[in-house]
Amino acid sequence: MLAPCPSPFNMAAYVLEAARENPGKTALVIAGPAKAQRWRYGEIRAHVAAIAAGLLGHGLQPGDRVLLRLGNTVEFPLAYLGALWAGLVPVPTSAALTVPEITAIAADLRPALVIAGAEVPLPAHPAPVLPEAALHEMEGEVAPQMGDPERLGYVIYTSGTSGRPRGVMHAHRAVWARRMMWEGWYDLREDDRMLHAGAFNWTYTLGTGLMDPWARGATAVIPAAGVKPEQLPLLMARHDATLFAAAPGVYRQMLRQVPEIRAPKLRHGLSAGEKLPEATRTAWTAATGTEIYEALGMSECSTYVSGSPARPAPEGASGYPQPGRRIRVGEDGHLAIHRSDPGLMLGYLDAPEETAARHDGDWFLTGDTVAEGPDGAITYLGRNDDMMNAGGYRVSPLEVEAAMTDHPGIIAAAAVEAEVKPGTTVIRCFYVGPEGIDESHLSDFAASRLARYKCPRVFTRIEALPSNANGKINRTLLRHRPLDPA
Numbered sequence: 001m002l003a004p005c006p007s008p009f010n011m012a013a014y015v016l017e018a019a020r021e022n023p024g025k026t027a028l029v030i031a032g033p034a035k036a037q038r039w040r041y042g043e044i045r046a047h048v049a050a051i052a053a054g055l056l057g058h059g060l061q062p063g064d065r066v067l068l069r070l071g072n073t074v075e076f077p078l079a080y081l082g083a084l085w086a087g088l089v090p091v092p093t094s095a096a097l098t099v100p101e102i103t104a105i106a107a108d109l110r111p112a113l114v115i116a117g118a119e120v121p122l123p124a125h126p127a128p129v130l131p132e133a134a135l136h137e138m139e140g141e142v143a144p145q146m147g148d149p150e151r152l153g154y155v156i157y158t159s160g161t162s163g164r165p166r167g168v169m170h171a172h173r174a175v176w177a178r179r180m181m182w183e184g185w186y187d188l189r190e191d192d193r194m195l196h197a198g199a200f201n202w203t204y205t206l207g208t209g210l211m212d213p214w215a216r217g218a219t220a221v222i223p224a225a226g227v228k229p230e231q232l233p234l235l236m237a238r239h240d241a242t243l244f245a246a247a248p249g250v251y252r253q254m255l256r257q258v259p260e261i262r263a264p265k266l267r268h269g270l271s272a273g274e275k276l277p278e279a280t281r282t283a284w285t286a287a288t289g290t291e292i293y294e295a296l297g298m299s300e301c302s303t304y305v306s307g308s309p310a311r312p313a314p315e316g317a318s319g320y321p322q323p324g325r326r327i328r329v330g331e332d333g334h335l336a337i338h339r340s341d342p343g344l345m346l347g348y349l350d351a352p353e354e355t356a357a358r359h360d361g362d363w364f365l366t367g368d369t370v371a372e373g374p375d376g377a378i379t380y381l382g383r384n385d386d387m388m389n390a391g392g393y394r395v396s397p398l399e400v401e402a403a404m405t406d407h408p409g410i411i412a413a414a415a416v417e418a419e420v421k422p423g424t425t426v427i428r429c430f431y432v433g434p435e436g437i438d439e440s441h442l443s444d445f446a447a448s449r450l451a452r453y454k455c456p457r458v459f460t461r462i463e464a465l466p467s468n469a470n471g472k473i474n475r476t477l478l479r480h481r482p483l484d485p486a
Helices: 011-015 041-057 077-083 100-109 133-138 179-186 203-215 229-238 248-257 276-290 352-357 398-402 439-447 473-481
Strands: 026-031 036-041 063-068 088-093 114-116 129-131 151-157 165-171 193-196 219-223 245-247 268-271 291-298 302-306 327-329 333-336 365-374 377-384 388-390 393-395 412-421 424-432 458-461
Touching: 011 077, 011 203, 011 412, 026 041, 036 041, 041 077, 041 133, 063 077, 063 100, 077 133, 077 151, 077 203, 100 165, 114 133, 114 245, 129 133, 129 151, 151 393, 179 203, 179 291, 179 302, 179 393, 193 203, 193 229, 203 219, 203 245, 219 229, 219 388, 229 248, 229 388, 245 327, 248 276, 248 412, 291 365, 388 412, 388 424, 393 398, 398 412, 398 424, 424 439, 439 458
Parallel strands: 026 219, 063 088, 063 114, 088 151, 114 129, 193 219, 193 245, 245 268, 268 291, 424 458
Antiparallel strands: 026 036, 151 165, 291 302, 327 333, 333 365, 365 377, 388 393, 412 424
């Protein structure tokens, strides 16, 4: 069982505790095909403390919200931890979000500051903007702002069933709760070298690829911007990766190009973000001689069900509740998490009614439908709502539909997650209009309004959207509609 989170507590200070014990150890490798950049624990801590001092020197007060608009660079985790160190509330966001999307988030968030990377779209918002280059000019040091581990630490935006992104508020103690994954999923050790295939500014990378290895005193390896999936095996071998983490889509792309992977130090792979196809798991084992351990989770609570080397999941199952987690599977198969779980969110930002609606007494309703085996193994069956999954990101169909119906040639639209081949799904948009519209034109139109991962990959014109007995779009029927023949 997990011990209670220490108090007083600061998430950034906890994550960088290894810097006090072993400042000369390599904390981060930014790995490219030709060269690598290395950061020691002492260097990371010094930069974080200086950034904290600099942000407070700009007049920010503990509790102020800082919107991060940074690309796939080391400035992302430095700014994130620097804000936490100072008692500020960092809000990481995807660099892929368009101006309209990030403007809507900023209006909801009301940030006191925006930290901006080069060529990353910024919101139309009056908050002052700090260029990322200024982070390296900050000097000095302040002590970490210690306090109640229950206080607000950071906010993550995720797509909601309302069709607009919603802020998920997490306490500082959420990072302490991630210790349940160290044995329940990763088998994470101090001498590990974790290669995570994602970008710095993806929350999966931020947690699994950086925060957890650093909190354990291990080494994080992150691919440099522009590294392709087929180049990842080279990085595994060159940097002695012992663990490899990625979304299923990255595994698929990599294994198509490299059917045999030689990484002598590799113990196993980790997968999250979407359901891992059994064919991908089999191909990985054939390529590496190791296993993939899958995890099920969500922005509101990180991961809570997983397989691990100590307790592998049965075939077809996602795994078991991580030791210390308290979950419930209802008679209808709906998965819920008890409000006492230290990793559970504080609530949705400025939305107490929506927060209350996701609870059944003391239980938070995840929206996932699962089957529980006689030994407690959990098999993921899908969402009990209509949320879609695109490369590990949850996407609301209402958000996609709202963007596409802005097109003058579209009267109505419906977005669903559709399987285009076994184990591979994309967002498919059905639309009603007086005539067919060129697919490349629709793709360009979607890209001007939606982040790349939210854009439909398949467009289908139909005469009318099917509806169910309640008058709502029958998405089940659309999901199972076959693709048009080529």
